[in-house]
Amino acid sequence: MxxxxxxxxxxxxxxxxxxxxxxxxxxxxxxxxxxxxxxxxxxxxxxxxxxxxxxxxxxxxxxxxxxxxxxxxxHPAVVKAAATQMEKGSSFGIATLLEVEFAEKIVSLVPSVERLRLVSSGTESSMTAVRLARAVTGRSKLIKFSGHYHGHVDSLLIQAGSGVSFLNREASSKGIPRGVVEDTLVFPFNNLEILCDFFRKDPKASDLAAVILEPIAGNMGVVLPEPGFLEMLREETERAGALLIFDEVISGFRVGLAGAAGLYGIDPDLTCFGKIIGGGFPLAALGGKKQFLDALAPLGEVYQAGTLSGNPVAVTAGLATLAQVELxxxxxxxxxxxxxxxxxxxxxxxxxxxxxxxxxxxxxxxxxxxxxxxxxxxxxxxxxxxxxxxxxxxxxxxxxxxxxxxxxxxxxxxxxxxxxxxxxxxxxxxxxxxxx
Ligand SMILES: Cc1ncc(COP(=O)(O)O)c(C=O)c1O
CATH class of the missing domain: 3.90.1150.10 (Aspartate Aminotransferase, domain 1)
Structure with missing residues (x-):
């Protein structure tokens, strides 16, 4: 051109x-x-x-x-906050007061979040959500929706949206083992009938660990949930003993202080955050119910870790951003x-x-x-x-x-x-x- x-x-x-x-x-x-x-x-x-x-x-x-x-x-407030923190040290790999303040902030704003673990990317957040859901349910299968994107996690790179929809229209990226593909069930977004049928009739429902979705899809272009769709998912996952994971990496703090969960009045078990919460720095988080998040190490046996998790510059920029968003x-x-x-x-x-x-x-x-x-x-x-x-x-x-x-x-x-x-x-x- x-x-x-x-x-x-x-x-x-x-x-x-x-x-x-x-x-x-x-x-x-x-x-x-x-x-x-x-x-x-x-x-x-x-x-x-x-x-x-x-x-x-x-x-x-x-x-x-x-x-x-x-x-x-x-943004001047974010630049100033991050620069000030850099002068005090930019990475310790040790607990800080800043990350406590950050977690308190998110928990105070998002009703479904009682505990928060900080990570560095949305991919890490959804990867941890999936591992946690499998661990606490003792089950293997996942449901995701075609066109939804949750980062480049093996089990979620099946009929994904965003850049992947262009690269590989049919299934997953290359390099994903067959067994992983088989454990991920893909459904069309907003189709109540097919999902209800699955929950009522499919024997795989008893091995379902979680349903993960972008409650407001952003990675196939913006596609809104049809009335009743999110409510149905909440009811059916609860009945099936599976977790409901909202991936709010885009919608979190974009569509309101409590994200899509707040907007539609749904109470997911786990929520993935990213993007806005880091104020332009690599910061993401997995939040949710105490009973599930407390299964993470060191309290529980689900391993998750990160050298840069809760990085003080990223957390400071995130806090400065959220202070503006709350105005x-x-x-x-x-x-x-x-x-x-x-x-x-x-x-x-x-x-x-x-x-x-x-x-x-x-x-x-x-x-x-x-x-x-x-x-x-x-x-x-x-x-x-x-x-x-x-x-x-x-x-x-x-x-x-x-x-x-x-x-x-x-x-x-x-x-x-x-x-x-x-x-x-x-x-x-x-x-x-x-x-x-
Ligand atoms: C909804 C959603 N989830 C997860 C991710 C992955 O986040 P990251 O690129 O930070 O790994 C993205 C990235 O665009 C996203 O849009």
């Missing part, structure tokens, strides 16, 4: 990267393969809602570290920014009568082309990927960066200005009128 001529530094850096880093990137979606943009974005710095690439081009950022940067980049009016402000962006886009889609739709919960949302409704991954077979590619490139050329895949969530931060939002809405509406 046109960016090739104008992004000469980015191209040089990417060529160097490809000589030494597999595929030139440290996480597959960063390669921009799904949108055929070469070179991919090579970022140099970010401030507020803007990022600047290696060639000095600026973009309004709607990816925001894949949802992590809810305050925007380099009165925080989510209302984000909601009104989101409405300002999405209302004109929705109106343009309606007035063109075209096959497209917007799905949103708070400040996480997606625009789907080629579909009027989306309830599960299976609906995405009609996704108009070519149209998305064109849309992405058009926005990118105009200094607007959305996630480089049609099956990802976009995000807004408190740093986005009305002017930037109106500019983005005008461009998106212009695209819809000229192309759909």
């Amino acid at each position: 046109r960016g090739v001529e104008t992004r000469t530094q980015s191209k040089l850096i990417y060529e160097r990267a490809r000589q030494i880093i597999p595929g030139g990137v440290n996480s597959p979606v960063r390669s921009f393969r799904e949108v055929d943009v070469f070179p991919p974005l090579i970022v140099k710095e970010g401030s507020g809602s803007l990022i600047r690439d290696a060639d000095g081009r600026e973009y309004i950022d709607y990816c925001l570290g894949w949802g992590s940067m809810i305050l925007g980049h380099a 009165a009016g925080f989510f209302e402000n984000l909601q009104s920014k989101t409405d300002r962006l999405l209302t004109p886009i929705r109106e343009a889609i309606a007035s063109r009568g075209c096959k497209a739709c917007v799905r949103a919960q708070g400040s996480m949302f997606s625009v789907f082309f080629g579909l009027r409704e989306v309830l599960c991954k299976e609906d995405l077979q009609h996704l108009d990927k070519e149209c998305f590619k064109k849309f992405f490139r058009f926005l990118f050329e105009n200094g607007i960066y959305i996630p480089p895949s049609p099956q990802e969530a976009w995000f807004l931060s408190t740093a986005h200005t009305n002017e930037q939002i109106d500019f983005t809405a005008n461009k998106a509406v212009g695209f819809i009128y000229s192309n759909l």
